[in-house]
Each structure stands twice: as C-alpha cells, then as structure tokens.
Amino acid sequence: MSFLLPAIYVVFSVAALLTVIKIVVGPSILDRAVASDVLLTLVMCVLGAEMAINHHTRTLPVLLIIAAVGVFGSISIARFVARKDTER
Numbered sequence: 001m002s003f004l005l006p007a008i009y010v011v012f013s014v015a016a017l018l019t020v021i022k023i024v025v026g027p028s029i030l031d032r033a034v035a036s037d038v039l040l041t042l043v044m045c046v047l048g049a050e051m052a053i054n055h056h057t058r059t060l061p062v063l064l065i066i067a068a069v070g071v072f073g074s075i076s077i078a079r080f081v082a083r084k085d086t087e088r
C-alpha cells in the first residue's frame with residue numbers, strides 16, 4: 001500500500017502538467033475550455049483518491065463546489081462561442 005500514494009501523485013502530476021500545457025498552447029478557445037474541464041476533473045479525482053486513502057469525507061463540499069464551477073464555466077464558454085458563431 002505504501003507504493004500506491006506516490007504512484008497516484010506521479011500519474012496525476014503528469015496529467016495535470018500536460019493539461020496546463022494544453023491550456024497555455026491552445027490553439028482555440030474550445031481546446032482551452034476542454035483542457036480546463038480536464039484539469040478540474042483531475043483535481044476532483046485527486047481529492048477523491050485522498051478521501052478514499054485517508055478514510056474521510058471532509059473535502060466533499062470542495063468537490064461539489066469544483067463540480068459546480070466546472071459546469072457553469074462550460075456553459076458560459078459554450079454560450080460565448082455560440083454567440084460568436086451567430087455574429088459571423
């Protein structure tokens with residue numbers, strides 16, 4: 001069990017680093033939006049894994065807030081892109 005936590009740290013760190021690179025590089029706003037959703041999902045997975053390993057539910061409200069921010073962020077970006085498409 002002692003090897004599990006470092007393995008989780010490494011896998012999620014590499015995934016987060018690649019996601020941040022995609023957010024910075026782009027090339028479009030939709031690519032950045034998907035990458036930011038992936039990053040939020042990674043954060044939620046890390047918090048969930050930490051809760052499962054340490055046998056607690058103290059960070060459950062944080063998970064709910066992150067999920068709400070992700071949904072509202074995706075909706076606002078979709079509306080922005082849809083409005084931009086109709087202006088053309």
